[in-house]
Amino acid sequence: xxxxxxxxxxxxATALSASASIPAAAQAADRSAAPSDTxxxxxxxxxxxxxxxxxxxxxxxxxxxxxxxPDGVAASWAYLWHGPNTDDADxxxxxxxxxxxxxxxxxxPTTSACTVSFGVDAARSFGHNGLAGTxxxxxxAQDASDDWTEIDAAGTAQxxxxxxxxxxxxxxxxxxxxxxxVTGKLTRANWESGTYTGYQGRSVNxxxxxxxxxxxxxxxxxxxxxxxxxxxxxxARTDGYFRFAFxxxxxxxSSTAAGDFVDVR
Numbered sequence: 001x002x003x004x005x006x007x008x009x010x011x012x013a014t015a016l017s018a019s020a021s022i023p024a025a026a027q028a029a030d031r032s033a034a035p036s037d038t039x040x041x042x043x044x045x046x047x048x049x050x051x052x053x054x055x056x057x058x059x060x061x062x063x064x065x066x067x068x069x070p071d072g073v074a075a076s077w078a079y080l081w082h083g084p085n086t087d088d089a090d091x092x093x094x095x096x097x098x099x100x101x102x103x104x105x106x107x108x109p110t111t112s113a114c115t116v117s118f119g120v121d122a123a124r125s126f127g128h129n130g131l132a133g134t135x136x137x138x139x140x141a142q143d144a145s146d147d148w149t150e151i152d153a154a155g156t157a158q159x160x161x162x163x164x165x166x167x168x169x170x171x172x173x174x175x176x177x178x179x180x181x182v183t184g185k186l187t188r189a190n191w192e193s194g195t196y197t198g199y200q201g202r203s204v205n206x207x208x209x210x211x212x213x214x215x216x217x218x219x220x221x222x223x224x225x226x227x228x229x230x231x232x233x234x235x236a237r238t239d240g241y242f243r244f245a246f247x248x249x250x251x252x253x254s255s256t257a258a259g260d261f262v263d264v265r
Contacts, residue, residue, distance in 0.1 A: 079094060160251060167243050186199045
């Protein structure tokens with residue numbers, strides 16, 4: 001699936017602004033007999049941060065990039081896609097791609113800094129869990145001579161499923177030296193079922209913060225069981241807070257439970 005924006009793009013200079021309409025041809029892998037010499041650099045999605053989506057998350061995502069062409073950049077655009085290639089993409093964001101707003105460098109007329117922002121609605125755009133992971137950025141441009149270039153993989157973005165953690169440390173209170181049992185559950189957004197389901201077989205850290213301190217220390221690492229269940233034991237030594245912390249994976253965001261206080265007597 002290829003998308004070619006058909007809206008107007010404006011490239012801004014200090015004292016001059018010009019607009020160019022992007023051609024509507026959209027299907028062929030090579031859509032011009034005279035591709036331009038445009039190059040793309042500094043492609044950044046969401047400020048370089050992972051995009052973590054729950055079941056109903058709505059976010060505004062921004063792509064920024066630099067387009068350079070010896071003839072100058074008349075228009076430029078970018079969008080995200082997921083799949084084996086752009087013709088067989090199983091996800092495109094946004095589906096109707098707006099063109100970018102580009103600002104011509106005041107010191108180099110061949111270079112433009114471009115940006116585009118669009119909304120993402122997890123409930124509408126993410127219907128299956130396989131969409132979690134790496135997406136690629138298609139960047140395109142039309143130069144001042146009306147030639148164009150598109151690069152299918154000018155950059156990448158990471159989309160991840162939102163994770164949740166719970167924790168309960170008991171008994172409360174507890175005598176010093178006695179055993180404390182810490183339980184919890186690791187779940188993550190299941191975009192297909194519309195629920196949070198257990199995340200099994202993942203490493204989760206048990207952490208402790210002494211009362212009066214602001215720093216958590218990892219006591220041990222355990223593995224989530226069936227349904228994402230977590231259970232481990234430790235000795236009661238001093239008043240403080242226990243929590244579970246999940247570092248995340250390539251498809252799932254990190255998560256940290258709120259600390260559960262235990263009074264040691």
